[in-house]
Amino acid sequence: MSSEKERDYERCRSIIGALCEGDDDQIAKMASIVGVLHNEMNDFFWTGFYRVVGGRLVIGPYQGTVGCLRIEIGKGVCGMAAAVGETQVVENVHDFPGHIACDGRSQSEIVVPVKDERGEVIAVLDVDSVKKGAFDELDRKCLEQILTHVWRGR
Ligand code: SME
Numbered sequence: 001m002s003s004e005k006e007r008d009y010e011r012c013r014s015i016i017g018a019l020c021e022g023d024d025d026q027i028a029k030m031a032s033i034v035g036v037l038h039n040e041m042n043d044f045f046w047t048g049f050y051r052v053v054g055g056r057l058v059i060g061p062y063q064g065t066v067g068c069l070r071i072e073i074g075k076g077v078c079g080m081a082a083a084v085g086e087t088q089v090v091e092n093v094h095d096f097p098g099h100i101a102c103d104g105r106s107q108s109e110i111v112v113p114v115k116d117e118r119g120e121v122i123a124v125l126d127v128d129s130v131k132k133g134a135f136d137e138l139d140r141k142c143l144e145q146i147l148t149h150v151w152r153g154r
Helices: 004-020 026-040 076-084 137-152
Strands: 046-053 056-063 070-072 088-090 108-115 121-129
Touching: 004 026, 004 137, 026 046, 026 056, 026 121, 026 137, 046 076, 056 076, 070 076, 076 088, 076 108, 076 121, 088 137, 108 137, 121 137
Parallel strands: none
Antiparallel strands: 046 056, 046 121, 056 070, 088 108, 108 121
């Protein structure tokens, strides 16, 4: 028996796979992923990418309220995910030291690194929810799968 969330991710995976197949433009792929996830998933209040540009994170395609334009690597949840190259699942953003509040309504957050073929972090996908504890291991697994498929073809 699969959960509603699993079925939603399954649908997103297939739409995103079809949309991004064969496209090598980074922004086009990011914009398409955000457009699908933000509209198909429940509880995705802010959905967007930060790209690694000149040693900092710079905002990329997103949907939701206005996000901060730049984040230092190592700062906040996004900067931490980029620095360590590992997904960060934050149940309560108020408990995360250095969390950057772009919209005070956000309560929980997941940030997944995007890696190129060499394993270098080129961006992070950030999703915020207004609910506490909205993201768990299933979100981590499914979002990592989607990004790995789009950027590394497996
Ligand atoms: N909360 C993030 C910053 C980005 S926004 O929420 C859009 C962080 O702490 O990295």
